[in-house]
Amino acid sequence: MLLSYTEENYLKALLKITFDSGVEKVGTNELASALDVKPATANDMLKKLKEKMLVDYKKYGKINLTSEGKKIAIEIIRKHRLWETFLYQKLEFSWDEVHEVAEQLEHIQSQKLVDKLDKFLAYPEFDPHGDPIPNSKGEIKIHYKKTLSEMTPGNTCKMVAVKDNSSPFLQYVVKVGLGINNEINIISIQEYDLMMVIEVNGQQSTVSQKFAENIYVVNK
Amino acid sequence: MLLSYTEENYLKALLKITFDSGVEKVGTNELASALDVKPATANDMLKKLKEKMLVDYKKYGKINLTSEGKKIAIEIIRKHRLWETFLYQKLEFSWDEVHEVAEQLEHIQSQKLVDKLDKFLAYPEFDPHGDPIPNSKGEIKIHYKKTLSEMTPGNTCKMVAVKDNSSPFLQYVVKVGLGINNEINIISIQEYDLMMVIEVNGQQSTVSQKFAENIYVVNK
């Protein structure tokens, strides 16, 4: 099925929201704000995607991807993450620069391109932000993640991914000395505002709760 | 200046036409048919591009790119040919498959991406079809080309590029045993219909005039 750039973005946004919130059902306003359009616009598109059997929804109800819609959305995420990996590994892009360009590259239509790129990169399993890259069958390696904000003093954990892919956040992550697979010791937590003192490679930093909520870790 | 996908294609088409015909001035119908749209459509777009000072033209007159328009068009061709080279050299695409995908990739907006890709490919000077890749300053290595159809029996020449980039043509070129930098001996020419008997790597083939007009060569 040939979809427009825009239609693809709607499907991708729907999948992303369910990934991030853990909930299957999505609302019109939520979708609209994720795509930075007005609810009326999202509503129009939803009707179109329903016509095409890519979403399952009825008036005033919640939105769900159909299995076909989900398949397409996963393919887009696959392309996005493969391109990010390419930019990072082969073209020397930095962590915080890959996302923007991958947003464009993910819409290139060519099955052969995706397959060959995957091969060229030696079938990577995770992108530069630690997010899993769906394989050619659409299967995703899930590593059950907690956020840094769920850790308690004395814990040691390892950063596996970031939740927020925005440049300002990623640059801040680098500044704190953090990166994928780095070990983090939780030194203390401020009861009042939940600020956290952490140690990475011997360097201590104080980070906000908001920051800690955007770092995925696994226990050590 | 931020241009739409479509606007970029109009600029590229204008530059291509002047390249191919050798003439500076382009007509509305010619442009329209190159882009596979109706003349009325091309006319509308021309007005828009004139507003943006990218083309120079007046009612019922001929169309010219301004220097700014030409600069942008060259940049698009640069991207197109770099991507073709990438697909061919790094991703194992064949000669006749690269064009289509590069038509999409050429519109990706990221100066850094172009620069890094150029570096990654070790600053190639020619794409897989033998066409010169403009460098980062927009300079193009011109090799003064003749077509195979201009050769006479007894001549020996070397194929440097193809004029037609379509899949059917390129597949035919491969079938005849031809490739970039191959030596060609002109054995004979049929006076009646200008069919040519050529020899490549010891293999003799008979090719039509139309075919011969689409192969660029240099004298040996």
Next chain:
DNA sequence: ATACAAAGTTAGGTTAATCTAACAATATTT
């Protein structure tokens, strides 16, 4: 349980890129 707030929908309008059909200017041919 009603009232109010939040979420979702509809109607009608805009812009970019396309079209068709009619018209105008330029070029070519006899």
Next chain:
DNA sequence: AAATATTGTTAGATTAACCTAACTTTGTAT
């Protein structure tokens, strides 16, 4: 030079993706 053909332009319509403003439905809180 007049007739005809070619080329280019204009006017008005269409479609996709967006908008605002008004409305309806659903959910929440007193």
